[in-house]
Amino acid sequence: MKPTVHDIAKIAGVSLATVDRVLNGRPGVREITRGRVEEAISTLGYVRDLAAANLAKGRTYAFTFILPANDNSFMIGLAEEVRGAIARSSAERTDIRIIEVPPFDPAALVCALDAVVESRPAGAAFVAIDTPEVRAAAKRLQAAGIPVVTLVSDLPDSGRDHYAGIDNIAAGRTAAGLMGRFLSGRKAKVAVLAGSMLVRDHRERLEGFSAVVGGSFPDLDILPVLEGRDDPTLAETALAEAFANHPDIAGIYSLGAGNRGLIRAVQTRRERPVVIAHELTASTRAALMDGTIDAVLNQDAGHEVRSAIRVLKAKADGLPVIAAQERIRIDIFLKDNLP
Amino acid sequence: MKPTVHDIAKIAGVSLATVDRVLNGRPGVREITRGRVEEAISTLGYVRDLAAANLAKGRTYAFTFILPANDNSFMIGLAEEVRGAIARSSAERTDIRIIEVPPFDPAALVCALDAVVESRPAGAAFVAIDTPEVRAAAKRLQAAGIPVVTLVSDLPDSGRDHYAGIDNIAAGRTAAGLMGRFLSGRKAKVAVLAGSMLVRDHRERLEGFSAVVGGSFPDLDILPVLEGRDDPTLAETALAEAFANHPDIAGIYSLGAGNRGLIRAVQTRRERPVVIAHELTASTRAALMDGTIDAVLNQDAGHEVRSAIRVLKAKADGLPVIAAQERIRIDIFLKDNLP
DNA sequence: GAATTTCTGAGGTACGTAAATCAGAAATCT
DNA sequence: AGATTTCTGATTTACGTACCTCAGAAATTC
Numbered sequence: 001m002k003p004t005v006h007d008i009a010k011i012a013g014v015s016l017a018t019v020d021r022v023l024n025g026r027p028g029v030r031e032i033t034r035g036r037v038e039e040a041i042s043t044l045g046y047v048r049d050l051a052a053a054n055l056a057k058g059r060t061y062a063f064t065f066i067l068p069a070n071d072n073s074f075m076i077g078l079a080e081e082v083r084g085a086i087a088r089s090s091a092e093r094t095d096i097r098i099i100e101v102p103p104f105d106p107a108a109l110v111c112a113l114d115a116v117v118e119s120r121p122a123g124a125a126f127v128a129i130d131t132p133e134v135r136a137a138a139k140r141l142q143a144a145g146i147p148v149v150t151l152v153s154d155l156p157d158s159g160r161d162h163y164a165g166i167d168n169i170a171a172g173r174t175a176a177g178l179m180g181r182f183l184s185g186r187k188a189k190v191a192v193l194a195g196s197m198l199v200r201d202h203r204e205r206l207e208g209f210s211a212v213v214g215g216s217f218p219d220l221d222i223l224p225v226l227e228g229r230d231d232p233t234l235a236e237t238a239l240a241e242a243f244a245n246h247p248d249i250a251g252i253y254s255l256g257a258g259n260r261g262l263i264r265a266v267q268t269r270r271e272r273p274v275v276i277a278h279e280l281t282a283s284t285r286a287a288l289m290d291g292t293i294d295a296v297l298n299q300d301a302g303h304e305v306r307s308a309i310r311v312l313k314a315k316a317d318g319l320p321v322i323a324a325q326e327r328i329r330i331d332i333f334l335k336d337n338l339p
Numbered sequence: 340m341k342p343t344v345h346d347i348a349k350i351a352g353v354s355l356a357t358v359d360r361v362l363n364g365r366p367g368v369r370e371i372t373r374g375r376v377e378e379a380i381s382t383l384g385y386v387r388d389l390a391a392a393n394l395a396k397g398r399t400y401a402f403t404f405i406l407p408a409n410d411n412s413f414m415i416g417l418a419e420e421v422r423g424a425i426a427r428s429s430a431e432r433t434d435i436r437i438i439e440v441p442p443f444d445p446a447a448l449v450c451a452l453d454a455v456v457e458s459r460p461a462g463a464a465f466v467a468i469d470t471p472e473v474r475a476a477a478k479r480l481q482a483a484g485i486p487v488v489t490l491v492s493d494l495p496d497s498g499r500d501h502y503a504g505i506d507n508i509a510a511g512r513t514a515a516g517l518m519g520r521f522l523s524g525r526k527a528k529v530a531v532l533a534g535s536m537l538v539r540d541h542r543e544r545l546e547g548f549s550a551v552v553g554g555s556f557p558d559l560d561i562l563p564v565l566e567g568r569d570d571p572t573l574a575e576t577a578l579a580e581a582f583a584n585h586p587d588i589a590g591i592y593s594l595g596a597g598n599r600g601l602i603r604a605v606q607t608r609r610e611r612p613v614v615i616a617h618e619l620t621a622s623t624r625a626a627l628m629d630g631t632i633d634a635v636l637n638q639d640a641g642h643e644v645r646s647a648i649r650v651l652k653a654k655a656d657g658l659p660v661i662a663a664q665e666r667i668r669i670d671i672f673l674k675d676n677l678p
Numbered sequence: 679g680a681a682t683t684t685c686t687g688a689g690g691t692a693c694g695t696a697a698a699t700c701a702g703a704a705a706t707c708t
Numbered sequence: 709a710g711a712t713t714t715c716t717g718a719t720t721t722a723c724g725t726a727c728c729t730c731a732g733a734a735a736t737t738c
Contacts, residue, residue: 004694014716017697023696030704052694052695056695091386093390114390170676171676173459178486294520300663324641329667332671336515343724344725354687355688356686356687356688394694407698616717624715680737681736681738687733688730688732689722691728695721698721700718705713707711
């Protein structure tokens with residue numbers, strides 16, 4: 001039989017109320033008595049029944065998600081997943097609010113973060129922009145005792161409790177490994193299309209990509225990075241221009257979003273380059289199928305959202321997380337393993 | 340406020356006991372009254388609070404896992420993950436038993452499955468062997484009302500409720516896609532090393548691999564399949580023999596376990612072939628790092644076990660599962676994205 | 679219309695924990 | 709010593725559901 005608070009009370013020779021005070025760190029217990037109770041707890045191997053505790057408290061976990069109002073498929077899908085979690089909220093005892101902010105706008109994000117401090121939820125998750133102001137705002141959240149999880153794009157040294165997203169350096173390295181092998185050692189020019197160097201995930205992908213190309217595939221020549229602001233139209237024009245300047249581009253690594261533009265630009269070419277992109281969406285899926293894109297690196301937005309919620313719950317309860325379960329993996333999709 | 344049984348009773352104008360009878364399908368309610376109660380339930384949008392219900396019932400989910408006593412790293416790791424779940428059982432209200440059976444032994448598996456029917460757990464998971472006898476035994480489990488999940492290797496048409504494992508045809512196709520591109524179109528011989536054609540996962544991987552090689556890379560020549568029984572020593576000798584007969588083997592797809600032997604055999608070669616293997620273990624990880632293996636396709640045993648438990652719980656409670664969450668993905672590891 | 683069977687309501691206890699109240703004990707201060 | 713303050717114990721209610729008993733009402737049978 002699992003030990004209960006009643007067992008502890010009996011063994012320690014105290015009342016239920018005292019056990020409750022010790023368990024919940026409430027004042028009003030002598031040191032000696034506290035010691036006796038704690039000894040009983042450890043000899044019995046008592047663990048609090050969270051379900052019963054939450055029932056008694058009538059607890060619901062109030063979480064706030066701050067999401068950029070980007071209109072690329074990935075961010076739309078991410079918001080969709082959060083809404084899916086909201087739909088399950090009654091069963092999961094959560095109460096999730098979404099705050100939308102303009103994309104790539106540090107000031108707006110800071111403003112939203114500070115609003116979160118005011119509303120004092122049991123936890124918050126947000127897609128980080130890597131600036132000192134945002135970092136400071138995240139620290140204020142943390143200082144207010146609110147567990148913080150960064151989503152998709154990380155913000156180190158900000159005191160955030162957890163990062164629910166992929167290792168973007170590894171993603172860039174993987175893209176380079178595939179690109180190098182797919183181009184099989186020949187001398188070639190490679191274009192890199194990014195969204196913005198303001199977000200850490202894009203910078204890190206580029207960093208990993210460049211490192212492996214430089215180290216393992218010195219015959220590849222990386223052209224200056226194109227910035228497409230994760231916007232299909234901008235991406236298309238940026239690429240068209242690159243093709244005009246370098247008709248012999250043999251590989252393209254698209255490390256941001258807005259791949260619809262990339263796909264249109266590539267499909268105008270007679271000689272198709274090796275293309276590696278991020279995020280499996282309707283358009284990248286179709287492009288994989290028809291051979292316009294050779295590989296897609298993907299992060300599963302649903303996993304990220306569910307993981308963020310699990311971690312926020314655990315942090316709110318002061319519980320450990322299963323690290324292996326919360327590691328978000330880099331999915332590699334070829335046309336052969338599309339789900 | 341979330342509606343409770345009390346609200347239903349009030350709205351329907353009946354007592355708590357009657358609501359309880361309707362909710363739990365107990366007899367003693369007139370059809371008309373039952374209808375009134377059900378209407379109240381749906382208009383209120385009542386959902387049973389599972390945590391409270393389980394608390395009241397004092398419920399623990401008794402699950403049985405049948406695992407092959409294989410001594411390759413993957414199966415050892417799988418068993419380890421189940422033991423990890425057992426360690427968390429008090430928090431998760433589970434009571435998990437492990438039954439070990441000799442590997443590749445259908446009769447022993449059938450025997451174990453029938454023993455499970457006797458002990459009547461709330462759910463069972465097992466690594467399937469694809470024979471009619473096992474299928475029949477699985478059907479007996481199902482017929483006894485016990486939710487059944489196949490683990491790692493599937494058993495279609497057996498009435499199992501769920502399969503917690505990867506799409507092995509897709510895995511084989513992916514291996515072929517990578518192999519073809521890594522060999523970049525040159526004419527070459529490819530060896531395939533399997534464990535046993537008795538388990539469905541190995542057969543399916545071969546099927547997928549052969550299909551894509553035949554369809555997209557006709558210049559590759561697949562040699563007759565070697566069977567290594569997932570045993571390092573047998574695998575090594577089988578490969579050594581293959582090298583003796585075909586010194587010009589340019590690619591190896593190892594679709595089973597026992598890769599320590601494969602690695603030893605490959606490391607004796609001057610000209611290293613492209614090697615694609617399954618399951619990330621200490622030895623395949625080291626081989627990836629030093630270039631002996633080019634890519635590893637992996638299934639995350641921890642995810643499979645946790646998913647199996649989640650699904651068994653849901654089935655035991657008659658609840659739907661989040662399909663996307665339970666899809667086990669094929670991890671592709673290059674040396675660039677090792678975790 | 680009486681006897682039976684079938685339904686329904688009322689009420690209670692239980693699960694394991696949280697949290698509140700109140701009273702008595704012990705320690706501290708005046 | 710008396711008054712205060714601080715600790716501690718006992719007791720109770722509550723969370724939302726399950727499940728039990730008992731009694732009375734309604735429907736059915738004879």
